[in-house]
Amino acid sequence: MKTVAMLLFPDLLLLDMSGPLEVFSIANRYLPPQAHYRIVTVGSQAGLLRASNGVAVQADITLQEATEAYDLLLIPGGPGAYDQPMPAVQHWLQEAVPRTEYYGSICTGAFILGDAGLLDGYRVTTHWHYTERLIKRCPKALVQNDQIYIQDRNVLTSGGVTAGIDLALAVVARDHGKKVAQDVAKVLLVLMRRQGGQALFSPLTAAVAPQESAVTRVQNYVLAHLDEPFTVERMAALANMSPRHFSRLFVRDVQVTPMEFVQNARIDCARSLLETTELPLKTIAYKSGFGSVRHMRFLFTSRLGLTPVQYREQFS
Structure with a gap:
């Protein structure tokens, strides 16, 4: 049994959390009990945490209680991931990642990993709208702007929002084979592998600077x-x-x-x-x-x- 941990924090994007977790939950329908994914949510603080859409969620455990080793640790995005630093989360991540087999982010969750210095030297991605911001904030990360998701060694990062589902499907395929991942994709009515990358959704030409030159x-x-x-x-x-x-x-x-x-x-x-x-x-x-x-x-x-x-x- 593999344990997947998901960090929760105020102002997270709910779909960044629920999309990947549904992939692992549905995968359990096709797996024997001993191969199931065990899902654990870790809260940055105790009590209810309000997502960016107003829905309140509550984690299974807090940072202080999250001391075990994880097979996969994921960080969702949302305004709370990039609007202000979270020192307690950064400190916890620096202790948790060394005992974690794989870790990664969905969408702008990359900012939290980057603030903790955990993307330095890795090829990573985030939502296309925030690529330049991540490059400036995490200059030692090798930020790429077109991939739906990227795995570089033990780090997995994905583009915006629904790309977290693509990332999770890739994990299921790696762990249990393509057939199981395909079955999950069919239940979710999504493509196992999309055509094209994030460039399909983002303008290639940046806005012209307002200063005349x-x-x-x-x-x-x-x-x-x-x-x-x-x-x-x-x-x-x-x-x-x-x-x-x-x-x-x-x-x-x-x-x-x-x-x-x-x-x-x-x-x-x-x-x-x-x-x-x-x-x-x-x-x-x-x-x-x-x-x-x-x-x-x-x-x-x-x-x-x-x-x-x-x-x-x-x-x-």
């Missing part, structure tokens, strides 16, 4: 004229700079190259048109600046893991 002027021009051809030389000319100097400033301010920005903007434009219109693919490819459906299909598949047709079917 030569770089932001070029960004705004590109966004307004995506059907025009762009090269680094043309964008540099719009900024009245040499291509080399413009490229250096652009990467410094935007964290991607000028041509990567153009490509991302075109993909985001096409995504919006696929989601909100019934325009034919040829028209969308033209309006987004791809030039051809074939080129648009190639970039969609390489960046998002879906063709434009599959994307429209899934999101429109």
Whole structure:
């Protein structure tokens, strides 16, 4: 029997907790009693803990009582995970993790592990909306922004909210085989493995900085004229700079190259048109600046893991 522990704290996201725990609970229906998952919830404090949606939950035990070894220790996300530090939780985690076989987080629960120094040197992920914030807060972690979940050695982290179910299914498959995990996925009416990653849900192009500069002027021009051809030389000319100097400033301010920005903007434009219109693919490819459906299909598949047709079917 394996023991799965879940940390509870005020302002947690309830689905981050309940989704993965339901996976382990349903898995027990398909397992002999001796192979069942034993689920334990650990409260950051005694008494009722109110989740971010207002529902109150109560843990089985408190931090002070949680002294056993766990096979898997998970930290859910929610506003309480990143709004303010929890020194008592950090101290407990630093003592609990060495006696735990695997540990990890769902969604923004990564902030709690990161604050305790437990993500340093590991490839990890979190909800796409909080990736940059986690990078700044935990500079020693190797944060990636597109995966639904990641396992790096004994650390498991997942993207936002429902990605915790994907992570838990992967654990069940590892522990008891793919067939059991597939049976659980069927009960939950979810896919065993999703197509694409978090990039399907997040914009590839970050918002243009409000401060006006030569770089932001070029960004705004590109966004307004995506059907025009762009090269680094043309964008540099719009900024009245040499291509080399413009490229250096652009990467410094935007964290991607000028041509990567153009490509991302075109993909985001096409995504919006696929989601909100019934325009034919040829028209969308033209309006987004791809030039051809074939080129648009190639970039969609390489960046998002879906063709434009599959994307429209899934999101429109």
